[in-house]
Amino acid sequence: MFKGLCRLTSVAALVCSTFSTALGAESGKQVYTGTLGKTPIVLEVNADGGGDVGGRYFYQKYRKDLMLSGKKVGQTLVLDEVPLRGDQDAPHPTIRLQPKPDGWSGEWRSPEGKVLKVDLQQANIAPAPAATVPFLTTLRDQSPYEYLRLQGLDLKKGKAETFMGYSLQWWIEPKSETTLFEVVSGYTAAERQRINQQLMGRLWQEVAGKFDCEASAGETFYAQTVEPLWMGPSTISVSIATEYSCGGAYTDENDMPLNLDVKTGKTLTLEDVLWLGQGKPLHYEREYNDATPSSESYDAYSDYRTKTLAPWLVQQLSALYPDEMKTTTEREDGCIYGDEQPWTYPSWYFTKSGIKLVPSFPHISSMCRDTAFSVLPYNLIQQHPGSAALQLP
Structure with missing residues (x-):
């Protein structure tokens, strides 16, 4: 279950072909789902109108970006994989795609001549259920590619602890090693629901942030530390500190505490x-x-x-x-x-x-x-x- 997205609905059930709308058209970016060979992928392309085409894709198993750069030649998309690291001038795999009514089809070819079939359909994602945390609702609407990257991820239960008289249950997303907690007692049920929506939204925001960092060129590093700082009848503060290097020359640190109004659940x-x-x-x-x-x-x-x-x-x-x-x-x-x-x-x-x-x-x-x-x-x-x-x- 995609905990925090919807407590009663699997993400797999959110991706459907009925009663759904195509996403990403307004921004010029188009998102597709399908297969490369027999492996499920998600692909995003962005044409500038002058023939140049950029994009990226990830294998759903690994969720790490492979960057694409190329041109539209007639009706054909010719895209080269651009390595984020290593020899930029070495031969790269190429993807050639022809349009079809609901997407693209074509082939992926390695420098050694290996050929795999590519079949893509425009991504259609059902409206987010009412219980979806706000961050994921926004991500679905503004960046369906990133939303689909989070599809199928599960949170694992971690330690339970008591802080300042409030009971906390920690959760971890194993693939990104991102962690945060929910409040399980000490506030009213309505207050806990609002507070936990913010906490789980921030957890998934941090997961998306790590994947985005790993898509940067050069060496990357991303480590997170979370600590409850204050919990009272009116306010909550949580330290969410990140040490990261997303392709830059130096590692940097970012400590952005999450401060919440208990009564409204809103950030302060x-x-x-x-x-x-x-x-x-x-x-x-x-x-x-x-x-x-x-x-x-x-x-x-x-x-x-x-x-x-x-x-x-x-x-x-x-x-x-x-x-x-x-x-x-x-x-x-x-x-x-x-x-x-x-x-x-x-x-x-x-x-x-x-x-x-x-x-x-x-x-x-x-x-x-x-x-x-x-x-x-x-x-x-x-x-x-x-x-x-x-x-x-």
């Missing part, structure tokens, strides 16, 4: 908790299933973060932690905590005594992100409430 932004501006709080950070905000809203949000929030945070933290906020000339580690830039877009999470702010530093200064201080007390936050009605600890 810093402006939901702390607001220093005029009028209603600005919201540019969005959940994965929200529409993309306009550039005008981002400009206002960025202006607030740069000119109002960051200077105020530096002022407050300098008053609270003067030794830790010393300038770089007074420090041996080179971490410039007194600068406003690291506090413009900090990560954050709830603690017993206040909101812990995690400054943002580039990769070369990543050690500066790990601060033992930078907690903004709740009595200070309560003087500048955000848009969410929260019972702070």
Whole structure:
């Protein structure tokens, strides 16, 4: 069962040929399912209108991308496999496809002359059931190729534990080794349902993220660490830290805590908790299933973060932690905590005594992100409430 997609429905039952709609046409990308030889594959092609064609495909058994590049010659697609690693100039397999009423058919040919039949039909995916987590509903509509990559994956039950009086059940997706937990007791049934939809949505988002990273050129590495940080009657914070290298020169780290409103199940932004501006709080950070905000809203949000929030945070933290906020000339580690830039877009999470702010530093200064201080007390936050009605600890 595809746990988190729909608790009562197998993903296999979601892919059907009846009462379904073709996906991906509006973006110019077309997604197909079928076989290469006898092996099931999913293929995506994207024509630019000028004859050039790009694409990718994966074997359902392995779920790792093989990139395609080629041209449309008359009605025929001629696509070369482009290796993500290794000798780019070596001979590569080629796929030649001819159109048919519901898709494409043709052959795959290796450099050594081996030939396998290719048969593809346009992917049709049934509407997502009502119980589907929001992330997967959005993924189905916006990226059917990635949605199909997750098809058939199962979560395995992991350890059970108690954290701050709440019972947790951990789950792991074995292929990506991605893990997260559900809350099984300590909140009302309705609260647990909303909370767990967010947690399972984030789990599948992390699974998709690892597969996407592995599709990058060059060497890749992707490791995730999850830790519950705070659970209370009004709020939840979970650390989801990722160390990764997706084809780049260096390994980087990303710690994006998931902060939830227990009553609504919605994710919380810093402006939901702390607001220093005029009028209603600005919201540019969005959940994965929200529409993309306009550039005008981002400009206002960025202006607030740069000119109002960051200077105020530096002022407050300098008053609270003067030794830790010393300038770089007074420090041996080179971490410039007194600068406003690291506090413009900090990560954050709830603690017993206040909101812990995690400054943002580039990769070369990543050690500066790990601060033992930078907690903004709740009595200070309560003087500048955000848009969410929260019972702070």
